Amino acid sequence: MLTLEKLQIVLDGFTLDADFQLEQGRNLALIGPSGAGKSTLLNVIAGFLPPASGRVLWRGEDITALAPGKRPISMLFQDNNLFPHLTVAQNIGLGIRPDLKLNAAEREALNDALTRVGLAGMAERKPGQLSGGQQSRVALARVLVQRKPLVLLDEPFSALGPALKHDMLRLVGDLMQEIGGTLIMVSHEPEDAQMIADVTSVVAQGTVTAPKPTAALFENPPRVLRDYLGS
Amino acid sequence: MIRGGPGYAAAAFVLLFIFGPLIVVFARAGGGTLPGPADWAAVRFSVTQATLSALFSVILAIPVSRALARRKFPGRNMLITLLGAPFILPVIVAVLGLLAVFGRSGILNSLLDWAGLPTVQIYGLHGVVLAHIFFNLPLATRIFLQAWQQIPAERFRLAASLNMSAGQVLRRLEIPMIRATAPGAFIVIFAICLSSFTVALTLGGGPRATTVELAIYQAFRFDFDLGRAAVLAVIQTVLAGIVALFALKYSRGEGFGAGLDRVVRRWDAQSAGLRITDAAVMILTALFLLLPLVLVVINGINGWAKMPDQVFTALWVSLVISLFSTALALVLALAIALAALHRGWVEVIGLLGIVSSPLVLGTGLFLIVHPYADPARLAFVVTGLVNALTALPFVLRVLIPSLRGSEKNFGRLADMLGLTGWARLRFLLLPRARRALGFSAGLAAAFSMGDLGVITLFADPGSATLPLQMYRLMGAFRMEAAAGAGLLLLVSSLGLFWIFDKMGRGDVDA
Amino acid sequence: MKYLAFATGLFAATAAVAETPVLTIYTYESFVSDWGPGPAVEKAFEETCGCDLQFVGAGDGAALLGRLKLEGKRTKADIVLGLDTNLTAAALETGLFAETAVSADYDLPVAWNDPVFVPYDWGYFAFVQNADLANAPTDFKALADSDLKIVIQDPRSSTPGLGLLMWVKAAYGDEAPAIWEGLSDNIVTVTKGWSEAYGLFLEGEADMVLSYTTSPAYHLIAESDASKTAAKFSEGHYMQIEVAGKIANTDQPELADKFLQFMVTDAFQSIIPTTNWMYPAVTPEAGLPEGFETLIQPEKALIVPADQADAVRDAALAEWLEALSK
Missing domain, CATH: 3.40.190.10 (Periplasmic binding protein-like II)
Incomplete structure (x- = not known):
């Protein structure tokens, strides 16, 4: 269970308030206009930005002051999700152990993850030799081996074509089930949210609404969402 | 993030090494003596010539590096390496090379004379500035070239798709980069020129061109006034420190985004006019920088056979010292650069090495060491250390932007993966700084080869370095053999630079 | 056995070193260079003195004096060689130099009767x-x-x-x-x-x-x-007259005097003209090298x-x- 307790974020004169809980195993989509603070909220949860006030709790434990690497979180950014100078295997391996000293079992887990995302045999390539879709798969393989219970996606697939993007989201959905983790993803597209998110929060006008079931929300959108969807 | 601990320790070590000797000299002198009017004139002249030299080097480096950054032609890498040569030449070799071109009976005046035009006179403030440009234009060019390559290719693609002209690209993409880079380049060159002595005196044409370092010489040799020498050394350090703080303040430009390490293609600079301009800029620069070198090489070849064996023994001594001080410079610079990621002012400490007066530094170290050990025994360590400190600012100037770029683009990813300490260094910062490390190691190594190791108080008569052996040959009338040694020095310095730089480039991964 | 032999050798070597007195001479850089008088002088003197002559080079004459002032009474020098008449007064003021009995029939254009400094070339x-x-x-x-x-x-x-x-x-x-x-x-x-x-x-x-x-x-x-x-x-x-002087608290006073005496003999003086390119203070018996008469x-x-x-x-x-x- 993730708890955002009276969280207030202040950045360049702009404030964002969030105060809700997210149950374990849920897939949450954050939807809202650009500039509303979706990415900023993810960065606070991940520990890259300190909140002005309030707390972030995971399973009742305060993690507000923890370093990003110490949180139970994997995150994919909009870009630079891979180190271009390291091989695919190294990039994934860093998710297992930051010193890359892998034992046999860990190496096997790495290979399994590669196979799982459909990149078997590409372990020694460097990211520059891969297509955009393949690069995304490498990043997802790392999420898989990291086995962190909370996964944050900050639109990592926005550069991919629609078909490829849907493939990736489907893969994410599957992986989340395998891990049994909780997902929070930023999205612009209602379809993306509807595809894998069972709950959705609207980020607009300085607040994050509490998660509501996605289907119900889109059937009967509140005003802020109607404004955003423009229908 | 990596903690700054080792960086602060390294910075403290540098401070101790620079100010410790100074304090000892003050203590021995029983306090400072105030400089006289002649000394203040020396301060004024030092600042004037250093400002002009740095200003012109930076301004001229912009078109040169721009031409190099946007043109591909056979031999480009070779040219870039060769253009670095003046920077690493021993001063006297370079000055003789320059005079062979610009001197009274040099090529330029012979041509002017032949064409019936009035000849030009190189001696004076303009000569000092010209020589300093010759030494430092290559450095400034390399700094800018590096910065130019940090503008991601995607930006130029975007500019091309917007059909931006060369002028618009300059304004939107290049000027912000120049504004962020120029102050740093300026301060490094200013600091180098501030303590110039041999060049300023030889080409300045007389005592009008007295620099602070010469005033220190006078205080030390003539009057044995250690207190005045130390006060002058402090003035020199403080001057450079003030300028450094200003430069760092204004060099905080916005950074540039990531972009993969691909070759930068330019769509805005395809017109014939711009091609010709770039070609002209490169040819003129190459002529200015390489012609004196060619003459050094020709002289050297003539004297090669006259070189005694001792010169080759000295080559080994120099190589060992050079590698030692390169390793030291890199370790110190890396630690300081990591600390400078948190607190930018730490870099200023690294700058102090080149402005500290060798004479005062050497005297202080000598006073510290002498009661306990034979200074000649420590000659190796002290020379290596002093050379490393001298190279430190250049290494920092190259390394810090590289580390900063890595942190900016991949810092969050590394944080998320919990890459801290050694793992972060090994898997993120060092590999991404490989090019910068190779280049700066090359600089440090070549620099140390060419340095005279002015700390004569520590001289070990048995193991002379190559530059010292060259001076000894000159002192014994053997100018031709000295020219041969100069060529050997040029070749070995450039060779070291080339090897390290090449190691840094390696295979391009992206 | 092997170890024993090694140890014995080591002791023998140490003993040999201890027996050889060391004479330390501070001089200017170009004197000790391979093309200066240093190497030949060292060889010639060591042939007769049963000692180890060690040169320490330091810049030029003025730098030499500077170094001596820095070291003061703790100096390791037994002899300082390479000061000239512009520096001897300041050198004397340090109180570090001792008078010497060494003298010779100098071929200098001026009379020389300094009790401390012995000229070797000019x-x-x-x-x-x-x-x-x-x-x-x-x-x-x-x-x-x-x-x-x-x-x-x-x-x-x-x-x-x-x-x-x-x-x-x-x-x-x-x-x-x-x-x-x-x-x-x-x-x-x-x-x-x-x-x-x-x-x-x-x-x-x-x-x-x-x-x-x-x-x-x-x-x-x-x-x-x-x-x-x-x-x-x-x-x-x-004129420039280059001189050497004995350090007062040298631990090798006899050896230092021996060197100063050696310095004004033919063995030293004949080395000077074609290595230091100066006139010897005492013209060697064989005269000046051919070519000097053209000066x-x-x-x-x-x-x-x-x-x-x-x-x-x-x-x-x-x-x-x-x-x-x-």
């Missing part, structure tokens, strides 16, 4: 030129009036540079500033040391360079090149007595800076 400062130079000047005034270009050394960083300062002062006294003003348009540039100036001259940057009357001998003897000569000035030429012989030897050197020097430097900074 020379005249002079402007060196190409032998074919037209209208070579015969005094400073003629040089100042000519269009000839000269390179000189800075008196603040170089021994010959200081020599020239003293030369003009000794020859012209109160008129010296006027001479310098006259010379200022002839001076192409002022260099840090002798090497740079001589290099510039050989590169053709100037018609004349400040050096020694003996410099052409190098070109003649070592390179069979007779194209260089020194200009003979009618005012006379300033110019100044009519008058100028020198400021050691005890006045400091005062003259400071005044002359001020005048020099004043005249050339205009």
